[in-house]
Amino acid sequence: MDRKRIVCFGDSNTWGYDAGTGGRFTDSVRWTTLLQELLGSEWEVISEGLSGRTAVCDDPLFEGLNGLDYIHPCLMSHNPVELAIIMLGTNDTKERFSFTSMNIAQGIARLAVKARSVKAGPGGTGTKVLVVCPPVIGERYIDSEIGAAMGKGCDLKSRDLAKNLSSLLELEGIPFFDSGKTIGMNRIDYMHLDADGHRKMADLMGELVNGIMSGENLNNREDI
Template structure:
């Protein structure tokens, strides 16, 4: 059986767009849906943390949200791996963190370098990597949430650039690429997070891409 690490933020965790709402049920989180969609041929390890960035510090958080600092530990913990799926960058759009989709794509490049370097250093097989551009932001009445992302105009504009930047990084680095905005849209309740159906849609959309990459 092949093993996949799904590395992401609250969208991978299954956060509810309703303030104070419960985490989406296990069967509705996209890593679970992906695993089910691949017919028992893979095990998908979900590593989603709300607020996680690609490679930047967020000193307002109560846990380490820097994806580049945490990734090597998780690679060591879950090895061996056949594929690492990375869907990060939304939190990078916060002006207090980074503020730019382009710079987030540079953070994704660093995560690819860390993954490959980690396994090469150990002389172990290097897993394939799939970069996923996150869904777009949208307008919302949740002022606190959207303002933390620089306001509606900034969040919508920058999130709309994820796919182009991430696809370029994927081509440069010879990784897989998938644009989650083609299958999922955020809930206007907070403009960032997804309802259960859209969370599921990411796993469903990824299934054929992953099956092809792993020759299942």
């Protein structure tokens, strides 16, 4: 019997960027691998993380980073997909995109609606989608090596993202959870997960997957 597939669609925090080395965390550290271990052999967890990925922005400096352009072929290539987990928004805060926090939330909501429209298998219904807000960017990111490239105000936009996403996704009937309730960014560049953050993210995602597959209203959960 074919395993049920989960596509984790995100940026460098799904890819597994290690701010301490500038490389990638090993399989044993990344939250997507740990989630696979938690869910067991009935599931296949597919990591679709790309450093620099945005929800809807075309980056004038780098190509191929607009999630809206890639979400449909991505989900079709792994079809049928039981659940798509979208965790984006950190890169959309970059000063060069000139987005407000609400604009970023609107872009993620648009991406989630598009993902939901992809039919899961021949004659299937739309793909189940879960949107997870990434942890808040720390204000000291601006003094790190990536501060100049990110630009000003990223932490402020990040701070309001969960609130804006929650209201928009509730209107669309798309499950949402704010990972910043329980998880923080590292103390190096303040916008990436450290090893402990990956472990916590895996535990959180495991809880969320079990909840969404049982029909639970995740928007009301405060105990995770």
